[in-house]
Amino acid sequence: MITExxxxxLRSIVGASGLKTADALSLINPGxxxxxxxxxxxxxxxxxxxxxxxxHLCNEQGIAVVPHGGRTGLAGGAVSTPGEIILSxxxxxxxxxLSATAGTAIVESGVTLxxxxxxxxxxxxxxxxxxxxxxxxxxxxxxxxxxxGMEAFRHGVMRHRVLGLEVxxxxxxxxxxxxxxxxxxEGYDLKQLFIGAEGTLGIVTRAVIRLAPSDEFTATALVAxxxxxxxxxxxxxxxxxxxxxxxxxxxxxxxxxxLAARDLGPASLAAFTQAPAYLILETDATDQLLAQSALxxxxxxxxxxxxxxxxxxxxxxxxxxxxxxxREDSNVVTRAYPHGYxxxxxxxxxELETWLKQFEQGIAALGPDISGFAFGHLGDxxxxxxxxxxxxxxxxxxxxxxxxxxxxxxxxxxxxEHGIGLEKKPExxxxxxxxxxxLMQSIKKTIDPKGIMNPGKIxx
Amino acid sequence: MITExxxxxLRSIVGASGLKTADALSLINPGxxxxxxxxxxxxxxxxxxxxxxxxHLCNEQGIAVVPHGGRTGLAGGAVSTPGEIILSxxxxxxxxxLSATAGTAIVESGVTLxxxxxxxxxxxxxxxxxxxxxxxxxxxxxxxxxxxGMEAFRHGVMRHRVLGLEVxxxxxxxxxxxxxxxxxxEGYDLKQLFIGAEGTLGIVTRAVIRLAPSDEFTATALVAxxxxxxxxxxxxxxxxxxxxxxxxxxxxxxxxxxLAARDLGPASLAAFTQAPAYLILETDATDQLLAQSALxxxxxxxxxxxxxxxxxxxxxxxxxxxxxxxREDSNVVTRAYPHGYxxxxxxxxxELETWLKQFEQGIAALGPDISGFAFGHLGDxxxxxxxxxxxxxxxxxxxxxxxxxxxxxxxxxxxxEHGIGLEKKPExxxxxxxxxxxLMQSIKKTIDPKGIMNPGKIxx
Numbered sequence: 001m002i003t004e005x006x007x008x009x010l011r012s013i014v015g016a017s018g019l020k021t022a023d024a025l026s027l028i029n030p031g032x033x034x035x036x037x038x039x040x041x042x043x044x045x046x047x048x049x050x051x052x053x054x055x056h057l058c059n060e061q062g063i064a065v066v067p068h069g070g071r072t073g074l075a076g077g078a079v080s081t082p083g084e085i086i087l088s089x090x091x092x093x094x095x096x097x098l099s100a101t102a103g104t105a106i107v108e109s110g111v112t113l114x115x116x117x118x119x120x121x122x123x124x125x126x127x128x129x130x131x132x133x134x135x136x137x138x139x140x141x142x143x144x145x146x147x148x149g150m151e152a153f154r155h156g157v158m159r160h161r162v163l164g165l166e167v168x169x170x171x172x173x174x175x176x177x178x179x180x181x182x183x184x185x186e187g188y189d190l191k192q193l194f195i196g197a198e199g200t201l202g203i204v205t206r207a208v209i210r211l212a213p214s215d216e217f218t219a220t221a222l223v224a225x226x227x228x229x230x231x232x233x234x235x236x237x238x239x240x241x242x243x244x245x246x247x248x249x250x251x252x253x254x255x256x257x258x259l260a261a262r263d264l265g266p267a268s269l270a271a272f273t274q275a276p277a278y279l280i281l282e283t284d285a286t287d288q289l290l291a292q293s294a295l296x297x298x299x300x301x302x303x304x305x306x307x308x309x310x311x312x313x314x315x316x317x318x319x320x321x322x323x324x325x326x327r328e329d330s331n332v333v334t335r336a337y338p339h340g341y342x343x344x345x346x347x348x349x350x351e352l353e354t355w356l357k358q359f360e361q362g363i364a365a366l367g368p369d370i371s372g373f374a375f376g377h378l379g380d381x382x383x384x385x386x387x388x389x390x391x392x393x394x395x396x397x398x399x400x401x402x403x404x405x406x407x408x409x410x411x412x413x414x415x416x417e418h419g420i421g422l423e424k425k426p427e428x429x430x431x432x433x434x435x436x437x438x439l440m441q442s443i444k445k446t447i448d449p450k451g452i453m454n455p456g457k458i459x460x
Numbered sequence: 461m462i463t464e465x466x467x468x469x470l471r472s473i474v475g476a477s478g479l480k481t482a483d484a485l486s487l488i489n490p491g492x493x494x495x496x497x498x499x500x501x502x503x504x505x506x507x508x509x510x511x512x513x514x515x516h517l518c519n520e521q522g523i524a525v526v527p528h529g530g531r532t533g534l535a536g537g538a539v540s541t542p543g544e545i546i547l548s549x550x551x552x553x554x555x556x557x558l559s560a561t562a563g564t565a566i567v568e569s570g571v572t573l574x575x576x577x578x579x580x581x582x583x584x585x586x587x588x589x590x591x592x593x594x595x596x597x598x599x600x601x602x603x604x605x606x607x608x609g610m611e612a613f614r615h616g617v618m619r620h621r622v623l624g625l626e627v628x629x630x631x632x633x634x635x636x637x638x639x640x641x642x643x644x645x646e647g648y649d650l651k652q653l654f655i656g657a658e659g660t661l662g663i664v665t666r667a668v669i670r671l672a673p674s675d676e677f678t679a680t681a682l683v684a685x686x687x688x689x690x691x692x693x694x695x696x697x698x699x700x701x702x703x704x705x706x707x708x709x710x711x712x713x714x715x716x717x718x719l720a721a722r723d724l725g726p727a728s729l730a731a732f733t734q735a736p737a738y739l740i741l742e743t744d745a746t747d748q749l750l751a752q753s754a755l756x757x758x759x760x761x762x763x764x765x766x767x768x769x770x771x772x773x774x775x776x777x778x779x780x781x782x783x784x785x786x787r788e789d790s791n792v793v794t795r796a797y798p799h800g801y802x803x804x805x806x807x808x809x810x811e812l813e814t815w816l817k818q819f820e821q822g823i824a825a826l827g828p829d830i831s832g833f834a835f836g837h838l839g840d841x842x843x844x845x846x847x848x849x850x851x852x853x854x855x856x857x858x859x860x861x862x863x864x865x866x867x868x869x870x871x872x873x874x875x876x877e878h879g880i881g882l883e884k885k886p887e888x889x890x891x892x893x894x895x896x897x898x899l900m901q902s903i904k905k906t907i908d909p910k911g912i913m914n915p916g917k918i919x920x
Contacts, residue, residue: 099808099809099810101692101693101696101809101810102808102809102810102841103809104808104871145645146645146649148643152642152643153642156616156620156642157642157643159649159652160616160620164871169895169899173895174895175893175895175896175899176893176895176896177893177896178871179806179871179872179873180808180870180871180872181806181807181808181840181841181842181871181872181873181876182612182613182616182617182806182840183608183612183617183806183837183840183841183842183873183876183877184806184873184875184876185605185606185656185873185875185876185877185878185879185880186873186874186875186880186888186891186892187880187888187892187896187897187900187918187919188653188656188657188661188900188903188904188918189606189619189652189653189655189656190896190899190900190903192619192649192652192653193648193649193652193653195649196645196648196649197648201648208871213699213700232561233561236561239673240673242702242705242745242746245702285702286702346639346641346642346643346644347641348559348562348564348640348641349559349561349562349563350559350561350562377643380641380642380643381562381641381643382641382643410640411564411624411638411639411640411641411668412639412640412641413639413641413643413644413645413646414646415644415645415646416641416643416644416645417643417645418645419645420645420646420647428646428647431646432646432647433635433636433637435629435633435634435635435636436635436636436637436647436650437647439629439635439650439907440647440648440650442906442907443648443650443903443906444648446902446903446906447899447902458647458648459647
């Protein structure tokens with residue numbers, strides 16, 4: 001219960017404009033989950049000191065705190081309920097410094113990915129990570145969910161981009177590990193606990209991010225492959241090809257591509273070769289012609305080796321956008337099937353074909369009205385999978401049984417890059433090692449004994 | 461106190477040949493620290509089940525356990541004392557599987573780095589990490605110290621090579637997180653706690669390691685640079701050069717190079733240009749001529765741009781070995797100055813020149829008999845630094861004050877890649893954030909309430 005006294009206490013920390021309720025809150029976009037703003041109280045601190053003071057107050061009063069970044073998370077990690085307060089990092093958007101020499105940036109956690117991408121691009125660097133929600137997603141949110149995205153096979157996931165971290169603990173103390181170097185072994189690497197903890201252990205306020213070299217010019221191709229195995233083989237060949245610099249390798253199984261190409265067009269893509277597996281490949285280079293010719297040659301070799309059935313090389317920025325739209329506007333499935341189930345899994349590459357066959361057969365066995373859509377980031381074996389019926393959805397447990405069958409034994413994961421939030425809690429309870437689950441609970445209790453940090457998310 | 465009953469209990473787990481005391485132990489090389497075997501009792505399990513049974517027994521009896529890998533650690537993390545038992549992973553050396561398609565290997569933790577390197581090379585892959593002690597250092601030891609080495613700027617440190625981990629906790633329970641994929645967010649990433657914990661939280665028994673593409677042919681050059689800043693600029697230029705694939709960039713300041721070239725030879729290297737900064741650069745490629753010509757051209761450009769004063773390109777395997785010997789046999793300093801002090805720090809690249817100037821001036825101020833030797837892994841700003849007097853050593857605290865001055869403010873680290881062990885405990889206590897230190901102690905207590913795991917190392 002948020003009393004007037006508590007509101008007054010919060011107001012004294014952040015000022016009247018930093019405390020949003022009722023009308024002020026109704027102007028804010030709830031983001032990816034309609035329940036994100038249900039708490040009805042949002043506090044917007046300007047700096048780490050204010051975050052610390054807020055947590056200190058809430059910990060003393062036993063008030064739950066739900067941290068908000070860009071509210072783009074897909075697993076319900078930002079959902080809030082009355083009686084809780086939302087702590088938004090939206091006002092902490094400073095890029096404090098950026099060193100081109102060292103390839104590092106020091107940022108506040110409310111900086112959006114796109115803002116950091118633009119600052120890095122100005123000195124020919126990239127963030128080494130990219131996700132479709134770049135305009136809203138914040139660095140703090142991406143750290144808290146250990147975001148992945150399209151370039152992870154080359155540059156790692158968010159965890160690998162974080163050199164240093166500042167976190168406010170539930171009691172309001174500030175843990176600072178702001179090293180700007182990749183080699184630092186100063187005792188337990190505690191910042192790793194907060195990366196991917198979805199705000200259940202503390203609040204990320206600042207970070208040192210490692211940037212990556214990047215080149216200005218890109219080449220993009222849509223490729224049809226005779227099988228998932230050949231798509232993997234093509235990926236490996238291109239990844240090792242010194243003549244090009246593979247940046248992205250997005251995968252689409254037949255059903256997804258057919259739907260997306262039909263509904264998103266243009267006609268040239270809708271009429272593209274039918275195949276069991278498609279890739280969107282993107283490379284970068286110091287020169288446009290070089291990028292195009294290297295990718296063209298590599299794909300010609302792929303055709304000769306039987307790894308490629310057909311390919312379209314984008315010849316303009318418009319052509320590139322049309323190709324990317326097929327993959328990035330994956331809501332095309334939800335528009336056609338609003339009530340489908342969604343999964344976010346990783347499959348080791350040597351098992352990809354096996355998993356896809358098992359998936360297709362399983363979905364087919366559910367009945368002729370049921371469709372399965374698989375697409376994602378090939379290099380990581382990360383598939384986003386939607387399953388939906390034309391009129392009636394299949395039984396959710398039957399679908400889960402198909403998706404998760406043998407996945408753990410294969411070395412895969414039921415939770416690749418969207419996090420656990422509220423949505424994957426049933427999976428977490430049943431699919432992870434019970435020894436790990438018990439230790440997670442001990443760690444949660446050690447760091448957040450009163451359970452005020454984003455309660456009910458992940459565990460508890 | 462290790463009683464006969466306890467020895468009998470251990471013997472019943474590992475068999476008579478798996479328990480080594482007295483004579484059997486005296487045949488074993490103590491490794492990098494003469495006190496590593498002082499416990500006088502070593503148990504050598506064959507599998508994870510035996511490790512679990514040993515820890516269960518020791519936890520019940522309150523007996524301290526010191527895990528041993530290859531005993532190559534330089535910070536005293538494997539030192540043992542009477543009353544403790546040593547648990548050696550030397551018999552757990554299976555490479556369980558290696559997938560060329562996925563670029564992953566599943567190994568037991570006693571596998572040496574070199575054994576895994578050889579298995580990976582057979583399918584044109586590399587471990588993505590290399591250290592001079594590769595013949596003895598084990599994967600488990602490298603995970604427990606979060607080893608770095610020469611290729612970290614390109615492929616990350618050991619933490620970034622670990623996809624999955626199996627750990628035996630102090631109570632004998634087994635935590636298994638053996639995912640084979642890089643995108644897995646199944647709750648808190650607890651395996652990160654054990655990476656770099658130097659055996660103080662549990663024992664790493666198996667791991668999934670991510671391998672990296674590699675090429676067979678290398679080109680190697682010794683380069684003299686007019687300043688540390690130009691060495692950094694050259695490194696950045698080469699790292700972004702698409703025509704070559706920079707694999708290693710080792711740094712040597714003038715004093716180290718002069719001593720090593722003089723004592724290790726050959727005459728051609730001893731007579732090489734005098735300069736404030738030297739690099740050993742290594743690239744790899746699919747073809748020997750290509751590797752050589754690309755590096756030669758890049759260095760010619762470096763001369764034109766004023767970043768390179770002079771360079772020697774190795775023309776044979778013998779020439780390559782001679783160049784590498786100057787850097788890898790860094791014990792050359794210890795042979796000349798047996799009682800010097802050693803440090804293992806990271807300096808952000810934009811601060812390298814400043815730090816080196818500050819270091820040289822500080823050492824000079826200690827007196828004419830005192831020499832400072834700095835060398836290391838340029839890409840990570842990781843310097844190994846030795847300081848020694850001709851006859852009498854300087855005051856150690858005065859030396860520490862020079863080495864650590866402004867290092868934290870610069871964003872550097874006092875402990876880069878060797879770990880804390882016993883040696884860096886004073887630094888840990890005084891130089892890290894007290895909030896982090898307190899949380900480390902809470903975590904240690906949560907996971908190892910009886911304090912049996914490698915006591916006295918890092919904390920406690």
